[in-house]
Amino acid sequence: INHIVHNGGLYKRPFNEAFEETPMLVAVLTYVGYGVLTLFGYLRDFMRQWKIEKCQNATEREEQKDFVPLYQDFENFYNRNLYMRIRDSWNRPICSVPGAKVDMMERVSHDYNWTFTYTGRVIKDIMNMGSYNYLGFAQNAGACQEAAAKVLSQYGAGVCSTRQEMGNLDKHEELEKLVARFLGVESAMAYGMGFATNSMNIPALVGKGCLILSDELNHASLVLGARLSGATIRIFKHNNMQSLEKLLKDAIVHGQPRTRRPWKKILILVEGIYSMEGSIVRLPEVIALKKKYKSYLYLDEAHSIGALGPTGRGVVEYFGLNPEDVDVMMGTFTKSFGAAGGYIGGKKELIDYLRTYSHSAAYATSMSPPVVEQIITSMKCIMGEDGTTIGEARVQQLAENTRYFRRRLKEMGFIIYGNEDSPVVPLMLYMPAKIGAFGREMLKRNIGVVVVGFPATPIIESRARFCLSAAHTKEMLDTALKEVNEVGDLLQLKYSRRRLVPLLDRPFDETTYEETED
Amino acid sequence: FQAPAYHLILEGILILWIIRLLFSKTYKLQERSDLTLKEKEELIEEWQPEPLVPPVPKDHPALNYNIVSGPPTHIITVNGKECINFASFNFLGLLNNEKVKSAAQASLKKYGVGTCGPRGFYGTFDVHLELEERLAKFMRTEEAIIYSYGFATIASAIPAYSKRGDIVFVDEAACFAIQKGLQASRSNIKLFKHNDMADLERLLKEQETEDQKNPRKARVTRRFIVVEGLYMNTGDICPLPELIKLKYKYKVRIFLEESLSFGVLGEHGRGITEHFGINIDDIDLISANMENSLASIGGFCCGRSFIIDHQRLSGQGYCFSASLPPLLAAAAIEALNIMEDNPDIFQTLRDKCERIHKALQGISGLKVVGESFSPALHLQLEESCGSRENDVKLLKRVVDYCMNSGIALTQARYLEKEEKCLPPPSIRVVVTVEQTEQELDKAASLLKEAAQSVLN
Numbered sequence: 001i002n003h004i005v006h007n008g009g010l011y012k013r014p015f016n017e018a019f020e021e022t023p024m025l026v027a028v029l030t031y032v033g034y035g036v037l038t039l040f041g042y043l044r045d046f047m048r049q050w051k052i053e054k055c056q057n058a059t060e061r062e063e064q065k066d067f068v069p070l071y072q073d074f075e076n077f078y079n080r081n082l083y084m085r086i087r088d089s090w091n092r093p094i095c096s097v098p099g100a101k102v103d104m105m106e107r108v109s110h111d112y113n114w115t116f117t118y119t120g121r122v123i124k125d126i127m128n129m130g131s132y133n134y135l136g137f138a139q140n141a142g143a144c145q146e147a148a149a150k151v152l153s154q155y156g157a158g159v160c161s162t163r164q165e166m167g168n169l170d171k172h173e174e175l176e177k178l179v180a181r182f183l184g185v186e187s188a189m190a191y192g193m194g195f196a197t198n199s200m201n202i203p204a205l206v207g208k209g210c211l212i213l214s215d216e217l218n219h220a221s222l223v224l225g226a227r228l229s230g231a232t233i234r235i236f237k238h239n240n241m242q243s244l245e246k247l248l249k250d251a252i253v254h255g256q257p258r259t260r261r262p263w264k265k266i267l268i269l270v271e272g273i274y275s276m277e278g279s280i281v282r283l284p285e286v287i288a289l290k291k292k293y294k295s296y297l298y299l300d301e302a303h304s305i306g307a308l309g310p311t312g313r314g315v316v317e318y319f320g321l322n323p324e325d326v327d328v329m330m331g332t333f334t335k336s337f338g339a340a341g342g343y344i345g346g347k348k349e350l351i352d353y354l355r356t357y358s359h360s361a362a363y364a365t366s367m368s369p370p371v372v373e374q375i376i377t378s379m380k381c382i383m384g385e386d387g388t389t390i391g392e393a394r395v396q397q398l399a400e401n402t403r404y405f406r407r408r409l410k411e412m413g414f415i416i417y418g419n420e421d422s423p424v425v426p427l428m429l430y431m432p433a434k435i436g437a438f439g440r441e442m443l444k445r446n447i448g449v450v451v452v453g454f455p456a457t458p459i460i461e462s463r464a465r466f467c468l469s470a471a472h473t474k475e476m477l478d479t480a481l482k483e484v485n486e487v488g489d490l491l492q493l494k495y496s497r498r499r500l501v502p503l504l505d506r507p508f509d510e511t512t513y514e515e516t517e518d
Numbered sequence: 519f520q521a522p523a524y525h526l527i528l529e530g531i532l533i534l535w536i537i538r539l540l541f542s543k544t545y546k547l548q549e550r551s552d553l554t555l556k557e558k559e560e561l562i563e564e565w566q567p568e569p570l571v572p573p574v575p576k577d578h579p580a581l582n583y584n585i586v587s588g589p590p591t592h593i594i595t596v597n598g599k600e601c602i603n604f605a606s607f608n609f610l611g612l613l614n615n616e617k618v619k620s621a622a623q624a625s626l627k628k629y630g631v632g633t634c635g636p637r638g639f640y641g642t643f644d645v646h647l648e649l650e651e652r653l654a655k656f657m658r659t660e661e662a663i664i665y666s667y668g669f670a671t672i673a674s675a676i677p678a679y680s681k682r683g684d685i686v687f688v689d690e691a692a693c694f695a696i697q698k699g700l701q702a703s704r705s706n707i708k709l710f711k712h713n714d715m716a717d718l719e720r721l722l723k724e725q726e727t728e729d730q731k732n733p734r735k736a737r738v739t740r741r742f743i744v745v746e747g748l749y750m751n752t753g754d755i756c757p758l759p760e761l762i763k764l765k766y767k768y769k770v771r772i773f774l775e776e777s778l779s780f781g782v783l784g785e786h787g788r789g790i791t792e793h794f795g796i797n798i799d800d801i802d803l804i805s806a807n808m809e810n811s812l813a814s815i816g817g818f819c820c821g822r823s824f825i826i827d828h829q830r831l832s833g834q835g836y837c838f839s840a841s842l843p844p845l846l847a848a849a850a851i852e853a854l855n856i857m858e859d860n861p862d863i864f865q866t867l868r869d870k871c872e873r874i875h876k877a878l879q880g881i882s883g884l885k886v887v888g889e890s891f892s893p894a895l896h897l898q899l900e901e902s903c904g905s906r907e908n909d910v911k912l913l914k915r916v917v918d919y920c921m922n923s924g925i926a927l928t929q930a931r932y933l934e935k936e937e938k939c940l941p942p943p944s945i946r947v948v949v950t951v952e953q954t955e956q957e958l959d960k961a962a963s964l965l966k967e968a969a970q971s972v973l974n
Contacts, residue, residue, distance in 0.1 A: 058824035157849040166605040168583040193667035195839035353571035364669040
């Protein structure tokens, strides 16, 4: 289904998002594939149980054999029989800076992925299409690294205390003022881990008697934060505004279940870019709904901050909206800033409340000073305050790379999910065997990609995910595209039935529409 | 042959009923069908939510942070005043160590700052693998796993093993991270009185009688005991040998949280198992954070491969979060090197703790809470003034007096509404190897003075 929406003037630019339907034959073959694997899984389990085959799992201690078993056998069925076969596609160890090209440590397995040994050889200059390095700030030389080195020699690596006790350094205050300025909000607070930012602050904002409306495909940290808060959670279909509106109407009209009391507050949890789908949230419509039904919006910009918008301020700028409309703007520093940690920005009352009542402020160690310095330097670079135009150039380069790469892949005939402007590009694989094959074939050709299967995605929708970066030049992208084309032909991955007419080389212009022929 | 008439009639009615069901609208239990569209719109107009956050009073004690200018080392500049640091958990003084800083610098030059990905997707660096190996070797276990945030370590480890329906026996004084891990696991929590083995045994016996009523359920219900080596909230240690006996008697697994005791207790700093001389394989999982003795960021869990390997796919803070920045991992490795090369610093630290513990006895109005060899002590009011708010204000005055005279202290901070068993307000006193004997004596005498002037 292809949406090109201009919903009543809410959108100032075309919103092109596509999730092509799985072809019927492919779906059937995928199920057959999983069926065969499950049968073989049972067979191997049977053989292991009757000692025909050696069991290579780690086992319980002799002294504790009569304790209640720690793991259910069935829980691990998927792990033992399906995941173990293609385990070498994940946890690949690298030994250089995770920039556009990366060095990987070679590892081999002589017992079908049960154990790995390192040969000691290093595979050099693998093109890195898996790291979240959107603006190319993962560098080991340059202004950011030098500033971080200076702060490291002055402050040391750790902090050894919490924010509320003795861990609030002057660097943290500087960072928070800068983040607030960057986002265009009144005030901001920074935390040491992006995952923990969600799981520790959502419980501080909502509690029992409140309602959380969360998108179907929200990240594990948002789901955990929502669960820990104790509020009622209702899920709306992914990016579907009719579903969200229906839930809002029902909630206000009918109140809490059974007692019918009105809800204390309603919080909508959405993400800027969904990392498995590559879709962008329909923010103008969400804000219109939020204002109509008087609820609060929590926007998780983990992937979209720095990556969207003409000056990299995220999805709010991308749609040309006012940052004050979003009640809680959350994001992480891991992806576009090349550091680690998360932040929350919003009105001063909100941040004062979080300074007092956030779990992280009271119990968790504050951020490490060199990491803080990296964020400060890279943020100033993006804003142009360091006197150069590097930041601006990188944001433009990322946008160009995104559009070029997506267009070329669609022309080749692959099924690509997601929005045209999102730097996360999921390429559908579907069949379980192709997951491992794609990863290995691309590595043979010196390109590192990320492949994902169940349980991160629905069971038949496994995919390969490319993360574009401003550090990728056009030549690198062309090489990658050539290899992807070759592997796509080899593995028969070109499932798309809508052939796009290749556009003549036009300059990148936002009002260009795709021409499709059926 | 003909079917009897009533048979045909009955079948006819059945078919008509099925057709009716197929074409009738779906029946929703919650739909209040007596509301018109206009009434619904009025309800939507009238509904007023609470404000997103309630206002916080300007003088709330936790709102105004101390601002530390410069590194939080032995001599610390707090709010513009230079003081001796008795508040940061820098037990072994490794925060300012030149070797640690140069190892981190080398790593920064090679890898940059961030890892730009979780462990599964090109976020595993050789430094991470090396740190895990070194930690496993140091603690003499099979395997170790690193997390990028100290709080998330135990909060992700517990839900990976304990699920809905399992039973966890946990000490009342367990820290907040453990409480959050237990909440995320949705298991049955049974609290036992702090360090009271008799109470724990009573709970275990009760569970045993429950099991006999329903043996089939008991066979699949996992049981765990979660304790800390050195409790953050009370400063004392858990009686590990008795716990091991209870473990084998009632077939319960033990999870040990060693954030404060790692690098403090034991001859070589291996924690409470070395302190009591217990075989490390008897403990199922040891979890600690690297933010205290190792003066880095992050945390680790160690134990047998059978147990630790499971967290690589089910630990939420491991799979769904970016990995630890390499410079912090390199700093931790160098800190471990220093710990292994100088095993006498642990005894030096313990001697200093004994000294200040003795020196702080007998202050009128304040009592010392914690073991004599614990580097993180609490000073609580002997008599409360009536309300927690007033106690906090009084302790703040003591802390301010000390800060004005050059000793940096802090109150122990808690989230009052969220803790299960809220400890009484207290001043935290932290001992590090870098403090000289004169400084320890000065701190003790200053606290005596402060207590005299404020509390009398």
